[in-house]
């Protein structure tokens with residue numbers, strides 16, 4: 001899966017015309033087969049449009065490049081697609097998702113000893129999906145994953161949302177490319193260089209052992225930093241911190257022992273094109289109900305919904321009449 005070196009001849013040869021997939025994984029097939037055939041669902045704050053045909057069509061050419069395996073550091077196992085999403089559609093896809101998805105600026109309290117502190121998540125977030133114990137039936141109702149029987153209304157304290165078509169197409173393409181299964185799409189929108197995510201690892205127990213996480217970039221370039229965790233006795237390993245300037249269309253698959261041993265972050269950034277906004281989508285697989293509760297708590301929360309306003313060029317609360 002590593003990138004082939006280019007020979008001198010290949011620089012002078014006409015560019016290879018990549019063939020779109022014609023197998024059963026074509027995007028139109030995916031669109032026809034996936035659950036969210038509706039743009040509406042009782043849990044959506046507003047209708048979420050399907051991808052326009054011109055984006056669907058070019059997604060047939062994904063991945064745009066082969067993945068490069070990066071595993072030359074202790075406990076690290078990444079596959080870096082640079083890019084995954086064809087160049088022609090990475091900007092339209094960014095603009096489409098920013099315009100169509102509901103976003104939240106989540107606040108929550110944490111207690112350190114006796115002191116309670118309010119955390120203001122420093123980016124816009126949203127989430128769709130349901131853990132492995134349940135699924136949405138073709139009518140959009142939540143059913144038990146094994147028996148297919150309707151789940152009682154109080155099974156979840158939150159209101160899990162089906163992954164909308166616009167993200168589900170990408171989820172299924174990513175499953176086909178990576179051989180991994182995903183049931184959640186988490187979306188971050190970094191509106192400016194001040195929005196960020198601090199060092200953390202996605203190693204929650206509800207993701208199971210050695211989870212695979214596929215992480216997409218659309219829009220502005222931002223640095224993705226990785227550093228090895230300290231060992232329990234405080235020692236650092238022979239590893240070196242890493243920095244990837246992720247560009248629009250890139251995808252990083254983090255897998256194996258990466259989450260157990262490494263942390264990652266998107267630091268604040270001055271300059272560059274950061275103020276044009278960046279969307280990050282991560283596909284993950286939560287195994288138990290606790291994962292669903294956690295993801296909706298920290299990515300939807302209990303505050304108001306926002307939607308991108310093209311005229312104001314910022315996230316606004318939609319009027320109730322919309």
Ligand SMILES: O=C(O)CCC(=O)C(=O)O
Nearest residue numbers: 188197202215266280282
């Ligand atoms: O924005 C990114 O590339 C990273 C996002 C991330 O680390 C997360 O959502 O846990």
